[in-house]
Amino acid sequence: MIELEKPFCAISQAIRQQHPLVHHITNYVTAGFCADAALAIEASPMMADEPAEMGEIAGMSDALVCNLGTFNVRQQESFFLAAKTAHAKGTPVVLDPVGVMSSQLRLETAQQLLTSGVITILKGNSSEGRTLLGWDKGPGKGVDSLSDAHPEKIAAALAETFHCTAVVTGAVDAVSDGRRHYLGMNGTPYLSRITGAGCMTGTLMGAAAAVCQDGIMAALWAITCMNTAAEEAEKDCPGPGTFRVRLMDALSHHDGTTLAARFKGKRL
Amino acid sequence: MIELEKPFCAISQAIRQQHPLVHHITNYVTAGFCADAALAIEASPMMADEPAEMGEIAGMSDALVCNLGTFNVRQQESFFLAAKTAHAKGTPVVLDPVGVMSSQLRLETAQQLLTSGVITILKGNSSEGRTLLGWDKGPGKGVDSLSDAHPEKIAAALAETFHCTAVVTGAVDAVSDGRRHYLGMNGTPYLSRITGAGCMTGTLMGAAAAVCQDGIMAALWAITCMNTAAEEAEKDCPGPGTFRVRLMDALSHHDGTTLAARFKGKRL
Amino acid sequence: MIELEKPFCAISQAIRQQHPLVHHITNYVTAGFCADAALAIEASPMMADEPAEMGEIAGMSDALVCNLGTFNVRQQESFFLAAKTAHAKGTPVVLDPVGVMSSQLRLETAQQLLTSGVITILKGNSSEGRTLLGWDKGPGKGVDSLSDAHPEKIAAALAETFHCTAVVTGAVDAVSDGRRHYLGMNGTPYLSRITGAGCMTGTLMGAAAAVCQDGIMAALWAITCMNTAAEEAEKDCPGPGTFRVRLMDALSHHDGTTLAARFKGKRL
Numbered sequence: 001m002i003e004l005e006k007p008f009c010a011i012s013q014a015i016r017q018q019h020p021l022v023h024h025i026t027n028y029v030t031a032g033f034c035a036d037a038a039l040a041i042e043a044s045p046m047m048a049d050e051p052a053e054m055g056e057i058a059g060m061s062d063a064l065v066c067n068l069g070t071f072n073v074r075q076q077e078s079f080f081l082a083a084k085t086a087h088a089k090g091t092p093v094v095l096d097p098v099g100v101m102s103s104q105l106r107l108e109t110a111q112q113l114l115t116s117g118v119i120t121i122l123k124g125n126s127s128e129g130r131t132l133l134g135w136d137k138g139p140g141k142g143v144d145s146l147s148d149a150h151p152e153k154i155a156a157a158l159a160e161t162f163h164c165t166a167v168v169t170g171a172v173d174a175v176s177d178g179r180r181h182y183l184g185m186n187g188t189p190y191l192s193r194i195t196g197a198g199c200m201t202g203t204l205m206g207a208a209a210a211v212c213q214d215g216i217m218a219a220l221w222a223i224t225c226m227n228t229a230a231e232e233a234e235k236d237c238p239g240p241g242t243f244r245v246r247l248m249d250a251l252s253h254h255d256g257t258t259l260a261a262r263f264k265g266k267r268l
Numbered sequence: 269m270i271e272l273e274k275p276f277c278a279i280s281q282a283i284r285q286q287h288p289l290v291h292h293i294t295n296y297v298t299a300g301f302c303a304d305a306a307l308a309i310e311a312s313p314m315m316a317d318e319p320a321e322m323g324e325i326a327g328m329s330d331a332l333v334c335n336l337g338t339f340n341v342r343q344q345e346s347f348f349l350a351a352k353t354a355h356a357k358g359t360p361v362v363l364d365p366v367g368v369m370s371s372q373l374r375l376e377t378a379q380q381l382l383t384s385g386v387i388t389i390l391k392g393n394s395s396e397g398r399t400l401l402g403w404d405k406g407p408g409k410g411v412d413s414l415s416d417a418h419p420e421k422i423a424a425a426l427a428e429t430f431h432c433t434a435v436v437t438g439a440v441d442a443v444s445d446g447r448r449h450y451l452g453m454n455g456t457p458y459l460s461r462i463t464g465a466g467c468m469t470g471t472l473m474g475a476a477a478a479v480c481q482d483g484i485m486a487a488l489w490a491i492t493c494m495n496t497a498a499e500e501a502e503k504d505c506p507g508p509g510t511f512r513v514r515l516m517d518a519l520s521h522h523d524g525t526t527l528a529a530r531f532k533g534k535r536l
Numbered sequence: 537m538i539e540l541e542k543p544f545c546a547i548s549q550a551i552r553q554q555h556p557l558v559h560h561i562t563n564y565v566t567a568g569f570c571a572d573a574a575l576a577i578e579a580s581p582m583m584a585d586e587p588a589e590m591g592e593i594a595g596m597s598d599a600l601v602c603n604l605g606t607f608n609v610r611q612q613e614s615f616f617l618a619a620k621t622a623h624a625k626g627t628p629v630v631l632d633p634v635g636v637m638s639s640q641l642r643l644e645t646a647q648q649l650l651t652s653g654v655i656t657i658l659k660g661n662s663s664e665g666r667t668l669l670g671w672d673k674g675p676g677k678g679v680d681s682l683s684d685a686h687p688e689k690i691a692a693a694l695a696e697t698f699h700c701t702a703v704v705t706g707a708v709d710a711v712s713d714g715r716r717h718y719l720g721m722n723g724t725p726y727l728s729r730i731t732g733a734g735c736m737t738g739t740l741m742g743a744a745a746a747v748c749q750d751g752i753m754a755a756l757w758a759i760t761c762m763n764t765a766a767e768e769a770e771k772d773c774p775g776p777g778t779f780r781v782r783l784m785d786a787l788s789h790h791d792g793t794t795l796a797a798r799f800k801g802k803r804l
Contacts (some may be wrong), residue, residue: 237518249775507785
């Protein structure tokens with residue numbers, strides 16, 4: 001897609017040159033995988049969630065990723081402290097509301113973050129998105145969901161409701177900022193056979209948003225980077241162990257021109 | 269072993285069809301590996317340990333795995349809350365009392381869970397099993413133990429004492445529900461060269477117990493699935509890094525007929 | 537280097553024979569990787585950070601590794617409790633002050649541990665080392681730093697100031713105990729493309745210090761073991777995913793004679 005080449009090249013190059021510091025307040029299940037994904041694309045990850053150091057760390061970071069994966073009340077305090085600091089400095093904040101359909105406390109926390117206007121990019125699966133909109137959550141349980149037939153409707157509604165860039169992931173990914181609407185069709189079902197594919201995509205969004213003010217392009221770069229790496233990784237793949245290894249290898253070769261050329265999808 | 273084929277096929281198929289949601293309250297060392305193992309066999313993992321959301325999450329899950337690996341008092345509260353909810357709903361609960369020989373607090377927590385009658389399957393190494401029985405703990409330190417000469421005695425005593433299915437892992441694995449007693453002899457010493465082999469076996473037991481009411485068969489399926497995958501993974505293996513990758517690949521190909529055919533062991 | 541062969545052989549053999557129990561109070565990002573590294577070299581890892589069990593677990597361990605990677609105040613208490621117990625027993629304590637340049641609380645905690653005289657080996661990158669000395673922290677952000685032109689000056693100053701063995705890692709590693717000063721020049725930039733290379737080196741130092749009273753030799757063994765494994769892993773390596781797998785494979789083959797022969801560096 002011709003309109004993506006220029007921004008994708010700019011993002012890939014800037015990450016490689018600036019090594020943006022991506023502060024994560026995230027879950028302990030996929031933290032290591034996310035840190036590896038950040039390093040693979042040449043960003044600089046930092047995971048920290050002690051409330052007492054949120055001001056300092058959020059203050060020096062180039063992006064903040066808030067992931068509710070193993071939510072606890074200590075992290076809840078840190079989400080608010082860090083997001084407030086980041087927002088005040090103009091630092092982009094990505095929210096990944098993992099499992100928000102499974103816990104009232106996660107839902108309240110995500111909604112409070114979203115309505116306080118500090119979130120730059122909201123990224124979730126269709127069950128998470130629908131839950132945040134107060135819609136029927138659809139066929140999802142735990143932290144996973146089935147793909148929605150119309151993710152673009154969910155993304156557009158999230159973007160309008162919460163005044164941010166919204167990404168709804170699934171077999172087809174939808175990205176919207178309320179004005180512009182894209183579908184992304186790269187990827188492979190293999191991504192759901194390893195843990196943390198969604199979390200790593202959030203990491204990539206944080207890195208991209210750190211170097212690109214346009215949330216739509218940052219989000220599209222991140223999903224395309226993850227999904228085309230997955231396409232490469234699944235070739236003759238003997239199983240999910242090997243898939244994870246190859247995915248990390250493939251992520252490290254990101255290149256804006258190639259990503260734009262491999263992008264399958266469209267602007268709506 | 270002919271009597272295993274039917275239940276093993278039923279378990280493998282049911283996990284693939286139902287994708288049981290396995291709620292883990294577990295350690296941050298192996299959480300990612302356990303989530304990957306769950307996804308490899310096509311179960312759906314969820315790690316969550318905030319006390320405030322235990323009612324909701326345990327209430328929607330198909331199995332609960334309580335693992336004491338990086339025990340803390342916040343998790344202690346969650347163990348009791350989640351196990352109580354799970355038990356009330358008839359949801360199976362697996363207890364992996366990691367390192368119970370190394371800490372009085374772990375021992376008290378494990379004993380309290382066991383004596384309250386909420387545990388379906390108790391799975392540990394011989395030092396852990398002996399400690400729970402008040403026996404000499406044998407040659408183990410930290411979270412590891414050497415294999416016991418008579419794991420079947422420990423398993424039988426645990427099953428009788430705590431009225432549950434008991435599994436004692438080692439070079440030879442023993443499974444007992446107090447009435448039926450099995451030995452499993454699959455596996456490779458390589459499993460002790462990666463972290464989380466025991467924890468992942470607990471995950472597999474949770475998934476199997478979610479779809480099979482017979483704790484003995486669920487436990488045998490899980491140890492056979494893990495151990496035969498390990499046998500496959502160790503062929504010409506250059507080291508533990510590669511072993512972990514191949515183990516995950518092999519887990520994803522589980523098939524009840526093959527598992528039953530490869531099972532080495534006997535009913536006592 | 538001829539003077540290293542004897543101590544390196546002794547360390548490699550002792551780890552393989554004694555399987556020293558290395559207690560980690562560490563971050564949830566790299567805990568799994570560190571546990572795998574410990575098992576790869578045939579040490580026995582245990583991660584535990586609940587204050588209430590620190591006395592017991594530190595009391596039975598052969599080494600303690602304190603890593604500030606995902607610092608929180610609960611861990612702060614555990615650092616002091618465990619280090620005090622370890623020190624009283626003569627158990628070596630490794631401090632890895634991850635990200636100490638990024639948080640006042642980490643700095644205070646590290647300084648308090650260092651000035652209380654309980655640390656055997658202090659290991660950090662140049663930014664961390666400079667920060668602990670009250671020097672300008674140099675070009676580092678988050679948890680990463682660029683290599684310093686003169687790491688040996690930082691290491692010597694740390695060793696003198698804090699009366700311990702000090703290691704400053706980077707493209708060139710420096711080790712000092714205030715009397716003896718070494719440079720190590722093994723390794724590859726690839727190590728900075730995966731998360732936890734530094735943390736795993738701390739794990740290796742803990743295992744080596746458990747079996748070798750000479751902090752300098754323990755530290756040199758650990759950096760040489762990690763860095764020569766990395767040199768082996770990077771050959772024709774397609775990316776960081778594969779690099780991590782091969783690194784673990786290579787670590788498992790450690791051998792004192794080979795490590796000493798491959799050592800590049802010098803005594804100053």
